[in-house]
Amino acid sequence: VVSFNTLINGYCKSGNIEEGFRLKKVMEEDKTFPDVLTYSALINALCRDCRLEDANRLLDEMCDRGLSPNNVTFTTLINGQCNNGRVDLAMEIYQQMLRKGVKLDLVLYNVLINGFCKVENLKEARKLFKEMQERGLKPDKITYTTLIDGYSKEGDLDSAFVIRREMAEMGVELDNVAYTALISASCRAGKVVDAEKLLREMMRVGFNPDAASYTMVIDGFCKKGDVRTGFTLLEEMQRNGPRPGIVTYNVLMNGLCKKGQMKNAKVLLDAMHNLGIVPD
RNA sequence: AUAGUGGGUCU
Secondary structure, three states, rough: OOHHHOOOOOOOHOHHHHHHHHHHHHHHHHHOOHHHHHHHHHHHHHHHHHHHHHHEEEEEEEHOOOOOOOEEEEEEEHHHHOOOOOHHHHHHHHHHHHHHHHOHHHHHHHHHHHHHOOOOHHHHHHHHHHHHHOOOOOOOHHHHHHHHHHHHHOOOHHHHHHHHHHHHHHOOOOOHHHHHHHHHHHHOOOOOOOOOOOHHHHHHHHOOOOOOOOOOOOHHHHHOOHHHHHHHHHHHHHHHHOOOOHHHHHHHHHHHHHOOOOOHHHHHHHHHHHHHOOOO
């Protein structure tokens, strides 16, 4: 079973769901019957492919065969519903878990909180955040980052930074994802200078921001009309940072065009060609 | 030994 499960998961992750199902059939013919892990992996693949109906059918099938979905199986389905914008259905599954006495763990709460954050229902997200702690679960960096991003999308930058502080108080360290979320939040709120400070801080504490993080900040400056600073950051990237990507150049092009600096925009286009970047 | 969760950029 382990061999098959590993293979099935591998195929699913690389986007070949049908091969995953073919292997499941092979297992059945070999009398190596699929277990909860097999089903969970396939259900997850279907969910990521937005085939929730199929995922639910598979859940029914595993139940019919006498297998009990566990916390991972349920969380997988909940995540699928959340990513499909159906937090309501996700909560129904959660109620089902409560009724059946299925273990409620950290990942489950992270998934639910993320679901509510994505639909900008921070009230519910908060409620779950509190609930998980009442159940003795310690929020981890994913929980906090999820909330930071949730507040950011809701336009509440202050709350996002309150979370950052709480995180520090709880002894949970920021990682590069958390930093990027904060940078993104600051840019969205028009606080580009703060965003740049975060970028610097991130590097000071030993993380390597990638091109996307830089590009967000560059875009922030460009949108403020400060294309110069954008270019300064570009030079910095070219010197010692991550390779600027096509989007980085597009951001700067856009900045120049918005200012009517078409000559410079043209120069930049030529520069892109010289650097071997193919404009899209 | 195998399954579930967070940020990521322009138009």
